[in-house]
Amino acid sequence: MTNKFITRTSLLWTLILTLFGTSALHAFPPAPNFTIYGIVRDQVGVRIPSNGTASIVLLKQGIKIGQALITNGFIDYNYELQIRVDANRPGTEPYKASAYLADEQLALAVELNGQLFYPIEVSGDLSVGQGGERLRLDLNLGEDKDGDGIPDTWEEWQLYQSGQLPNNLGQWDLTQISADGDFDKDGQLDWAEYIAGTFAGDHTDVFYLKINEFDGSSSHFEFYQITGKVYVLEQSYDLVTWTQVPFSVGSAAAVDHHSASAVGVVSAQVSSSSSSSRSTLFRLTVR
Structure with a gap:
């Protein structure tokens, strides 16, 4: 009796292990998504506008397997794309045909008005990570024959x-x-x-920030703006830690960023703390 029980139990475990092993060889649970985000610019450096039709397209073997609309809802980026990743463990198969394998070379395009355009940055060796990473990848459209990253x-x-x-x-x-x-x-x-957005062939056409005065409650400054660019003001007390601060352009209310609709010098101001005895440093960034 005892021998029969052991034999049947052993056989049962053998069957379970065999079935489990067969399943494991077929597929493995997916890794966390790999996320890329950034700013898409055209061949002259202008941000691709959000018009409901422009999108980032994910390709695999020339077939579209995913996409994300280009949007102007964020200051620091205008696209974000989630990519399914298979862990690519030895002896396993992809859990889904549309998933990228970990470390597989990535293929991206920008779709505008039904046409696909290929960014400069994806012409080289750009690979998907292991999953769970978030990578900033700014994309610039156009041809780059000299390989310097500028269209x-x-x-x-x-x-x-x-x-x-x-x-x-x-x-x-x-x-x-x-x-x-x-x-x-x-x-x-x-x-x-x-x-x-300034001219690299004209030394008088430069991006700059100039502090004009401090009236006890606000710092007044000016900067050179270009149509379509987005500007953010940051402040620091030590040149190490920078904090974004709201500012106003002209007579408009204070905002966390300024989207330029014209070219030229504009006046702006930012409220300052009169109680602080520390010197305040400002910097302006453009996107």
């Missing part, structure tokens, strides 16, 4: 604005402009001018 169209525009023309073959000397260069010698990198 060629914008570089050609800067060269033309500075008085240069292409050679007899229609080729521009794009080596004069680079992400870490300063073409017009105004102290601002070409990449910074691309982001700010």
Whole structure:
């Protein structure tokens, strides 16, 4: 009796383990989603507008498996995309055909008016993480033949604005402009001018912040704005920790950011604490 019981029990456990092992080889529970977010800009550095049709598209083997609308609802980014990730454990199969394997190369596109455009940043080796990560990935549309991260169209525009023309073959000397260069010698990198919307070929066209006066309760300042850009003001007492503060442009109410609708110098102000004896430092960021 005892031997039979042991035999049947052993057989039962063998069957359970066999069935469990077969299931484990077929699929494995998914890893947490891999999230990418950032700002999508066109080939001249302008944020892609939120019009209900522009979106980030996730591709796998050329097939669309996911997408996220481009929105202007956030200051620091205009898209966020969740990507399903399979843990890719040895001896297992993907739990879902539309899931990316951990460390698999990522394929993205931007869909505008029914057409797909491929950002510069995804032309290289961009891989999905292990899952659970959140990665900032700003995307810039256009061609980048010289591989400096700046769209060629914008570089050609800067060269033309500075008085240069292409050679007899229609080729521009794009080596004069680079992400870490300063073409017009105004102290601002070409990449910074691309982001700010200023001309990299005109040393008088610069992004700046100038504090004009402090009247005891508010600091009055001015800055140079470009249509379509978003500006955020931050303050610090030690140049280490920065805190975003509301400010007002012209006679408008104070806001946490300013979206420019015109080009030119604007006056603004920010309330200051008169009780603080510490010097307050300000910086303005542009997106």
